[in-house]
Amino acid sequence: MELISVAAIAENRVLGSDGELPWPSIPADKRQYRERIADWPVVLGRRTFDSMRDDLPGSIQLVLSRSESDFGVESARHAAGVDETLDILDALGHERAYVIGGAAIYELFQPVVDRMVLSRIPGAYDGDAYFPEWDRDAWELTEQTPYEEFTLEEWVRDRE
Template sequence: MELISVAAVADNGVIGRNGELPWPSIPADKRQYRNRIADWPVILGRRTFDSMRDDLPGRVQVVLSRSASDYGIESAHHASGVDDAIETVESLGDDRAYVIGGAGIYALFQPVVDRMILSRIPGDYDGDAYFPEWNTDEWTVVDRTPYDEFTLEEWVRERR
């Protein structure tokens, strides 16, 4: 199964502040993000899930949380960790899932993701959530698409 992290990341690594994006809304980025993940399972943390309840992303949400919960939404599934999340996605018959945050979830999945789709937001922002660092020697940028307000990068992990 292919695991893909998707995130918007400022120059200084910030991805959020107080549960929100710290930069003004970028409609083109939001559109490409939503279109990319629309038909696939997404893996996310409980706080990120709760913040998106009014407009849930993906076809299925696999919610990582220390405690099991009935989310009251048919498409939401609980997972207790990385392996459980992967097994849940596989049990649904999918061969791809998108990891969509927050910071702790990105860090947990960083050792096992196959690709990263990163919207690079120019500038440094104050924040309390950061995308995890990674060893660039293990990754290759295979695509870079400039937009007016961001650059979309696709990174692929080098398997040796």
């Protein structure tokens, strides 16, 4: 199973401010993001899950939380940590799943993701949530697709 982080990040790795995007809405980015993850399981934290409740992404939501609770959504499942999440994903039998945030979830899963799909937003922004740093020598930038308001980058972990 391939595990892929998907995030929109500014040049200074900022991805959020007070639970919101720090830049104006970019419809083309939202569209490509939603289309990419629509039919796949997604991994996200409890606060990110709660912020998306009105329009949940993915086919199944694996919600990382310290406490198990009923999310009130049939497609949502609880996971206590990275290992349990990976076990659930393996049991589901999908060929891929997406890690979609927040910042602490990206940090937890950075050592185990196989690929990153990053919408690079021009400029530096103030914020309180950052995408984790990564060793660029351990990753290969395999594709860059320019859009009017962002550049979509695909990174693959070098497994050699």
